[in-house]
Amino acid sequence: MSSRKRFMLPEEEIPRQWYNIVADMPTKPLPPLDPKTHKPLKPEDLYPIFSKAVSQQELNETDAWIDIPEEVWNCYRNYRSTPLVRATELEKALGTPAHIYFKNESVSPVGSHKLNSALAQAYYCKSEGITNVTTETGAGQWGCALAYAAQTFGLEAAVYQVKISYNQKPYRRSIMQTFGAQVTPSPSMSTRAGKDILTRDPNNQGSLGTAISEAVELAVTTPNCRYTLGSVLNHVTLHQTIIGLEAEKQMAMAGEYPDVVIACFGGGSNFGGLSFPFMRHNILDGKKTRFVASEPASCPKLTHGVFQYDFGDVAGYTPLLPMFTLGHNFMPANIHAGGLRYHGAGTIVSQLLKDKMMEAVDVKQLESFEAGILFARTEGIVPAPESCHAIAATIREAKRCKEEGKAEVLLFNLSGHGLIDMSAYDQYLSGSLQNFEVSQEDVNRNIEQLEKII
Numbered sequence: 491m492s493s494r495k496r497f498m499l500p501e502e503e504i505p506r507q508w509y510n511i512v513a514d515m516p517t518k519p520l521p522p523l524d525p526k527t528h529k530p531l532k533p534e535d536l537y538p539i540f541s542k543a544v545s546q547q548e549l550n551e552t553d554a555w556i557d558i559p560e561e562v563w564n565c566y567r568n569y570r571s572t573p574l575v576r577a578t579e580l581e582k583a584l585g586t587p588a589h590i591y592f593k594n595e596s597v598s599p600v601g602s603h604k605l606n607s608a609l610a611q612a613y614y615c616k617s618e619g620i621t622n623v624t625t626e627t628g629a630g631q632w633g634c635a636l637a638y639a640a641q642t643f644g645l646e647a648a649v650y651q652v653k654i655s656y657n658q659k660p661y662r663r664s665i666m667q668t669f670g671a672q673v674t675p676s677p678s679m680s681t682r683a684g685k686d687i688l689t690r691d692p693n694n695q696g697s698l699g700t701a702i703s704e705a706v707e708l709a710v711t712t713p714n715c716r717y718t719l720g721s722v723l724n725h726v727t728l729h730q731t732i733i734g735l736e737a738e739k740q741m742a743m744a745g746e747y748p749d750v751v752i753a754c755f756g757g758g759s760n761f762g763g764l765s766f767p768f769m770r771h772n773i774l775d776g777k778k779t780r781f782v783a784s785e786p787a788s789c790p791k792l793t794h795g796v797f798q799y800d801f802g803d804v805a806g807y808t809p810l811l812p813m814f815t816l817g818h819n820f821m822p823a824n825i826h827a828g829g830l831r832y833h834g835a836g837t838i839v840s841q842l843l844k845d846k847m848m849e850a851v852d853v854k855q856l857e858s859f860e861a862g863i864l865f866a867r868t869e870g871i872v873p874a875p876e877s878c879h880a881i882a883a884t885i886r887e888a889k890r891c892k893e894e895g896k897a898e899v900l901l902f903n904l905s906g907h908g909l910i911d912m913s914a915y916d917q918y919l920s921g922s923l924q925n926f927e928v929s930q931e932d933v934n935r936n937i938e939q940l941e942k943i944i
């Protein structure tokens with residue numbers, strides 16, 4: 491066994507291409523549909539909302555490899571590769587024969603994996619002559635990433651932040667403002683979508699779905715402005731495959747190959763980003779790696795939702811996407827893993843789950859923090875509340891390995907650090923943190939309102 495614990499790639503080994511799993515999928519995802527005509531979308535239909543380059547990437551079913559632009563790669567070089575680490579102290583604490591590895595995306599300048607796509611999206615906007623970008627953010631991770639990427643490429647960024655996070659997590663707002671972004675709490679009176687909600691419900695604390703509606707509305711009504719998204723969509727996951735492509739090389743340096751790949755799940759970008767390069771070998775080379783997505787019990791679209799066409803936002807501005815969903819009106823409980831409070835899953839991951847090429851588990855909030863604290867005490871990194879869900883699922887697998895006496899290789903993604911989420915840890919440590927679960931009846935009631943297109 492190697493005594494080394496930490497594996498980094500030399501600069502020339504940092505991948506030059508992203509991996510598009512759709513090209514290799516045995517069953518392609520169903521197409522996104524125009525909400526009015528129910529016709530499949532063409533890239534041109536997305537041009538008013540997104541940059542042309544990502545609109546084309548979104549619908550690309552043929553190219554397995556897509557070049558990373560030199561300008562983006564140069565930015566990646568400033569913080570990549572990210573470390574692959576063997577979690578030996580966590581293994582000891584659990585007394586498991588499993589070999590546990592994690593890919594540490596928390597070392598990016600903004601503290602999470604989100605920058606990998608923000609840099610690409612900002613670069614493409616800049617190269618197409620766009621001057622302004624807009625987006626929504628929940629806990630603020632994506633907003634921070636976009637704010638920094640916009641600054642890097644000389645764009646103005648306007649961010650709608652879910653109101654409850656804007657008030658509860660002031661430091662991420664300050665970071666976005668430090669990078670030069672304009673931050674507005676959502677719902678706001680600055681858009682029709684926001685006004686509609688606030689006149690009905692003046693105390694509405696906002697949701698990602700509402701903030702998306704506001705940001706999309708701003709993008710389509712402002713010249714030279716485009717919308718960007720930090721999760722869910724195919725092009726976002728494409729950019730995140732840099733994580734798994736690096737990890738593949740680093741696992742080889744460690745002389746191992748994962749039996750189980752695990753990531754937390756909001757819309758699927760860090761899960762897909764780590765998983766897809768390994769899943770490629772299941773599809774093409776007959777490998778038998780398992781892939782486990784870990785979602786919160788309070789927002790369980792993969793484990794309790796339905797596979798159906800649904801909108802990505804509350805107001806119904808986005809195209810209809812074929813996804814595992816809890817319904818676009820679903821209002822998740824206010825858990826601390828803000829990045830996992832989204833009603834739907836990306837279309838690629840939804841198809842893969844339907845085809846049983848991956849699995850999903852749900853984790854309650856208290857179990858996630860218990861796992862996060864054990865990880866912090868053993869490995870010395872305070873994980874983001876989102877990442878705690880991946881750690882909890884990994885610990886479950888490590889305990890199973892112990893019971894079965896198997897030395898399986900487990901690989902999980904540490905999607906971010908939790909140093910700006912310490913109020914959540916405070917609550918856990920003082921015993922005031924709660925579990926939230928939704929009943930299948932509540933989920934069904936919401937799902938029944940969906941138009942049955944499938």
Ligand SMILES: *Cc1c(COP(=O)(O)O)cnc(C)c1O
Pocket residue numbers: 602603604631632720721722754755756757758759760761829830874876877905906907
């Ligand atoms: C946004 C976020 C997530 C969830 O988003 P995915 O697209 O599912 O990866 C997970 N972890 C962190 C740290 C995040 O910021």
